[in-house]
Amino acid sequence: MTLREVLSQIPDPRARNRQYPLWGLLALILVAFLSRVDSLRGVERFARANPHLLPHLGLRKPPGHTILTLLLHRLDPEKLQEALLQVFPGADLGEVLVVDGKHLKGSGKGKSPQVRLVEVLALGRFGAPTPNEPPDHPGPGQGGGEGGPSPFGAPGPPGGGGAQGEGGGGGRRVPVPGVSGEGGAKRGAYLFVLKGNQGELLEWALEVFKGMEERRLPGETEAVWNLVRDGEVWTYRVWASPYLPEEIRAFPGCGQVVRMEREVVRKGTGEVRRTVSYALTSLGPEVADARRLGELLLSRWEVENRSFWVRDVLFREDACQVRGVGAQVLAALRAFLVSLLHRQGVREKKAALEAFSFNPLAALRFLGLYAV
Template structure:
């Protein structure tokens, strides 16, 4: 480790309490610690979080920082969570995640990458809740959410990306993005911030897409600029071949900010049960020079970006049933998503790969969950 790993419990005290001192029964850091601990044990909603507080007894409540022997009820949790300053919540939790990333630095030769992607909270969206679409920044290496911002809907991601990039530490990082966010000013902002990008190029950038497609349609013309790599994976009932070809031929000819390489990825998937085959070609651009990223490394960065759904979205949807959640008052949808992100991040840092199994184990051994937050375990 390059520096001490931050303790989440200590940072929760930095989130401001909007409540008047008179009549404030439960300390805010204790309520937030309770929420994270319950999420670690697989309790999904603020009603379930209240149940967790009742189920595990006084000793647990005292350890979390409560000054009374009774846990907050669901109505209290609702009132507190919906009134929080969501920007402060996101800032503190992102600061914790950034601290963990810094404390568990990648090997010197590795590229520290952040995937930016959007996620609609479908249940809250059906209830027309504000903050029902979230733009998230997720670290490839640890799976930690280092930034999250609410937007009106997916089409508003382009307008929100500037603020998110402004809040992120870009220097010496690679930002990976889907085609929707492949924009000139986004590339410029990343490069100006000392970072690099890997972007997928589709029809929203027609000229760039056509130039890349034309280049790879006649590879013999630029053979000396080409490099390739390939992977093969077998699992989940399918065989997937991936081949990437990169080229430096457009450097100096394209006005795309920082462009160092363009690439084409050919994906061929065969379903073992039926023999059905599917193939596609995906184009992209990166500011990473060939000296910094080989064709194989660029392919791995793209694949890791695609896996964001496995590391964050899928876990939140399946393990925490996020898509069916219909909480919709104030900042609650975004606050609950931020708490889920943090719980998942704590488990990832602890080396957990099966989040559902980890939740069940923590439910049976709750002091282990508190240890992740920064509370010394006790013998029950």
């Protein structure tokens, strides 16, 4: 379906004053965001500065800031996401899904809770980043298993696939795909990154690797490799062990614990930076050795690079002053644009948005809204 068709399906929450069609107002915001506008005030100024765009959007005159604000706070974010989903045809998301989350800065104020974003990316396919913020939705590391949050993608990893996530559940037991067998035939593996708020699990993971440098047991693997980039030498050293304490075995389906050391040496100054990360995985040593697990751990940054960076830096999402439900609606629209840029194979996103800002008609054509 075309973007205009799906936007026209969204229930209009306005009881009166419908001189501006709902689909036209939402499409105007999308075109403005592609043209590097980052606020509702900016959308209003954009519409006034580009009156030649309005007929393509079914608008007779530029809408004011109040019109846009009231609409966003009355719109149902879930209905919007369901509608936008129809723009993307069903597709196999591939073998590896990366799941990550963040809080939208400045989205909460007073009684308005802060908006949480959970994004899913299919590696190698440019995926479909998506927001999800029901009040009781589990954050990353607290859920997102079978049938997880993927408004612009398939729900959960396909058979034989794998999902990656980051710790954020404060040590809670985590439902993961492919472990309990619940939810039908869909199964998969996981690679779960541990952080400081996974206190007890992280402590036991540290215990596993004490003494591993001096002596390795059968089934334990190690890998070391170097990369040179931007005048720096990055050295990665990864260990994986299937010998798990009882406390870690209580984690659903855990097969190995992983440790990754990263050392970055600046060639010019000799400055050294070191970090250590730990993870749990359902993949056994017969399926994935330390090198493979290390590569998967590095791939978890794809959501940051392909989605969060685009939203924060290019779309300036964190600088948005809209709160509450309006922030959820705008997050859904930005996620749709990021997904569309990926689907269309746009790799130089900054250059693309700059080009759209100079020629908004090109943004209109990119969205399929140009009326001949």
